[in-house]
Amino acid sequence: MKRFAPLAVPLLLAGCDGPASTLAPAGPVAAEIAWLWWAMLAGAAAISLLVGVMIAMSFGPPRETSTRRWTHGWGLGFSLVVLTTLLGAGLWVGERILPRDDGAVEVRAHAFMWGWHFTQPGEGDNMVETDGTLYVPVGQPIDVIVTAEDVIHSFWVPQLAGKMDAIPGRENVMRFQVDSPGTYRGLCAEFCGLGHAGMLFDLVAYEPGDLPEALLPNEPAEEGAND
Amino acid sequence: MTDIRATAADAETPEAVLDIPANPPRRALGLHREIDRVWRNAPGWWGHVTAVNHTSLGLRFMATALVFFAIGGILAMLIRAQLATHEGAFLDTELYNQIFTMHGSIMMFLFAIPMLEGMGIYMLPKMLGTRDMAFPRLTALGYWCFLFGGLIMLTALFFGVAPRDGWFMYTPLSSAEYSPGINADVWLLGVTFVEISAIAAAVEITVTILRQRAPGMKLTEMPLFAWYMLGTVAMMLVGFPPLILASVLLEIERAFGWPFFDVARGGDPLLWQHLFWLFGHPEVYIIFLPAAGAISTIIPVMCRTTIMGYGAIVAAVVALVFLSFGLWVHHMFTVGIPHMALAFFSAASVLVAVPTAVQVFAWIGTMWKGRPQLKLPMLYILGFFLTFVMGGLTGVMLAIVPFNWQAHDTAFVTAHLHYVLIGGFVFPILAAAAYWMPQITGRVRVRGLGEAAFWTILVGFHGTFFIMHLTGLLGMRRRIDVYPENPEWVWLNLTSSIFGFVMAIGFGLFLLDLVLQARLGQRSPRNPWRAPGLDWSLRLPAPSYNFASLPGPRHLAGGDQVALSLSRGQGLLPGAPRGTRELLVTGIGDARPDHVAILPGNSHLPLRLSASIGLFVLFMLAGLYWLTLPALALVAVLIWVWGRGMAWGADLPPIEVAPGMTLPVHVHRRKTLAYTGAICLLVANGTFFATLLFGVAFLHVVAPGWPAPPMGNEDLGSASLVAGAVVALGLGTVIARLAERARLAGHAVSGPAVAGLMVNFLALGLIAYLAATAMDDPTRHARDALRGVLAGYIALHALVVSGFAAFAVDQWRRGELTPRRAGCLPVWRLWQDYSAAVALITAAVVILQGAGG
Amino acid sequence: MTWADWSTRFLALSLAGPMIWAITFSAVYGLHGIGCALAWPEVDLAFLSLHRLAMLAAWGVGLLACGLLLAWLPAGARMRVWLPRAGGWVGLGATFFTLFPVIVTTSC
Structure with missing residues (x-):
């Protein structure tokens, strides 16, 4: 369209x-x-x-x-x-726009009061964990698996796709794709208490050949919260 | 045996015409004095406490709801003040969360629902041609529960411990872990307390519409407002139990640690969402239907014609009542439910627009058919059309799954819901106020002020909410207090805030208009709109008894002649010659006179009963759980006293309601108003039970933490305890029938009644023993917690039917059970049958669950 | 008995159509949930999965019940006869409209 x-x-x-x-x-x-x-x-x-x-x-x-x-x-x-x-x-x-089994890039978003913990592919098969910023390649479908630590949150990047709730005990999957490199605003869309308004994150889209520094090995971001 | 379809007689033969001769005319003033003495409230301050009259209580419901509307509106202004700029430092986040939670909760539970209840309670007896609601003391009980529940919530707000988890109270945010303190308990207990009044109103409105219509007012020809209210209360009987169940479960989880929503122990937070929206979506239509009823009443009068498509509108109401229970998941489109299930609910959400469209076009057609006059009620109706049509259209948009994924939980939804609720409820209510105020105050309004209020509200409303759609699409989430990173929303929010205050000024003008009309207005002529119908055949302002003599088949059209003849006692059952409050009870279909009901008079029992329920609520809030037991005992005692008030010591002679027509008094009839009411209550109760079973099935199939750990004490012994309880309650059903047979034969009822008491106590004992010895710790897993709730539910019913049996023993002792008087036996039998049935189903569920692991 | 005249039949028949919708809707939604939990979509029958077949069957029964109801109810303009038929149409229309996604959408 x-x-x-x-x-x-x-x-x-x-x-x-x-x-x-x-x-x-x-x-x-x-x-x-x-x-x-x-x-x-x-x-x-x-x-x-x-x-x-x-x-x-x-x-x-x-x-x-x-x-x-x-x-x-x-x-x-x-x-x-x-x-x-x-x-x-x-x-x-x-x-x-539903996710389907077609080998899309898989990333994980784990929500907690009040922030985000992400897991995404870095170099090769190496998964990289980050806090507060999600890195995805442009031009390919991404399936984000959304989970929650404590209460219900919701994963939302308005310029890219709709919302998917992060619910304790469940793994929800949502698909999106980014057209061009850049930084996009991500938000928690489900009311989650005192820190709700400030529960933001960045989504950084990069050209597949041009991996951002945070995804390269020897980054401090690797030791994120475990889950 | 005739064909159970509509028979040939239904389709072809002319309707049997009901003709009732007129009573001889009397002097209207003398009659007024005679009957007013019996029906009016006690004088002074005490009169307010003991009033049970539907006109007083209907007005009081509406006035109190208006006060809550004002408070909710002030909270809305605080929200708008905070959001006017992106770094609003006006409120801190904690307070802001309390305020938006209370704004939503107050507007829903303390304004909209009580307002529509008040409207039904005030209007229906007048429209249907009767003197009061079916259960006047219940009306008063409902009012006090509403008031006390509301005051508890307001007090919490005042002390800064109000609920703060959103009006939807999603768990786990509202669980004991993430919401310590009493904030969430205030919501759960306060709202449930208020819901007692919703169930009470639903029961008595149903009974009043079905069984108190003026003789000859057929079910198929009654005023549309009554059809709308019938649809509303049917939805309330089925829609509120899921909310009550959800609140009870969450409160038990918070207070005693039984897991229902805790995912680590086999619960599921989605169960809360299902139960909440299973109530929450029908709720929207519960609010809309009475307003639509007012519109269907007012439009034809403003257009000097009759309503177009009576049948189509009734069919649309039936369709709305059902369809609105198939939409709830559209509040949950983003929780990760598979697309096909979303599609079902998307389709149902879209389809519900069809019956709404049928009504809207029938109203427009009515305007084409007649000559619309731009009087104040009509202005508000135009405001309704403009606003509600747009709200309906955005509603259809939100029913579309992909769009919903984007718009959900943004200001777009805030805008939509205000278009629907203010468009679909507030504007019609304002129209209704302009239309019926002369009846309430007996005065006409001051010119000009009403129009000014209308335009201010209209401009303020659309200025506030129209651009809020855009604010939402630009990404503004609901329930945030600051948005420092999004300066592009500032001009939108600032505009909304400014117009929000304009709207508030409009409502202020509206209130001023009401006050000025009540104080300074000229006396209104008797029927200022030249409207048909019985509600305008009253003396103005409406007297305590409504009709000095009750309308019959020849009075149904209303009008001046009818008003005159009724006030002169030419209708049925004129005056109050026996010094009691009497009205006619009629058949459901043709409204043939069946018997005369004698209603209880002014009483402070409703206040005492609701205060003792309030005591229970306060002890729960304070965490003094052991003290709730004496409070509950007090409640039980007062319910017993209440029941005593329904039993009449002596036989009563038949009453001549018109020359040649003599009817028995209700105590000599088996199917009394109370009997019909008991059936309605059981419908609500059955829905509660069915929802509980849904919860069991849902957790078993969907929740992550299953299968449950092995059961500890599942053996033959506990199975036989369960079977024993079922058999005991089943025996009770036989005994209740034996009691009726003994009564009819003139034998002693005491034997069967005592036997009934014993088997029901036995059932209670068996369940208690089961709980004490064989049941697993309910805090361990959701399965065990649910079993605990099921056992508690059956035990409560065993207790209730024990109460009925004991009451029967007492009635026999007092000589109130005779071959001509059924006393409490018919209702006992109903409840005994119900209790045995739910016990049997529960046993089957527990066994199935045990077998399935 | 005067208190329960033709009205009981009238109300029951008027609600029959919507009630069939309510039961069919709940049944199909329930089957959907149970099927997804028990992996029925993986069970292939001739042309369909067990899951879709179960839901289609329930849907078909609901449609048939509404159709039979409409065939059985007499027609007439008087409200007493008209409203039950209108209810039947509401049931049929709603059953068809709200459950047709059974054919077209992805199941779990």
């Missing part, structure tokens, strides 16, 4: 930028969802207008009008057509 974006939206997007904006997608998953949002916004605006006009037109002298047209025609027919279309689109997008 990215190919349509450059045509119509830049103007709208001007006010929609920001390090945590879901409307400034930086990967295919977030882009699919952003596309869904713009389509739904257009539909919702049209329907609001339609209802507004109907209400405005009701002012005036009484008139003959068919009950079935309102309850069955508009109430059932119109709403079912719109909703079925929308649900279909939603399920289609949902299916496309």
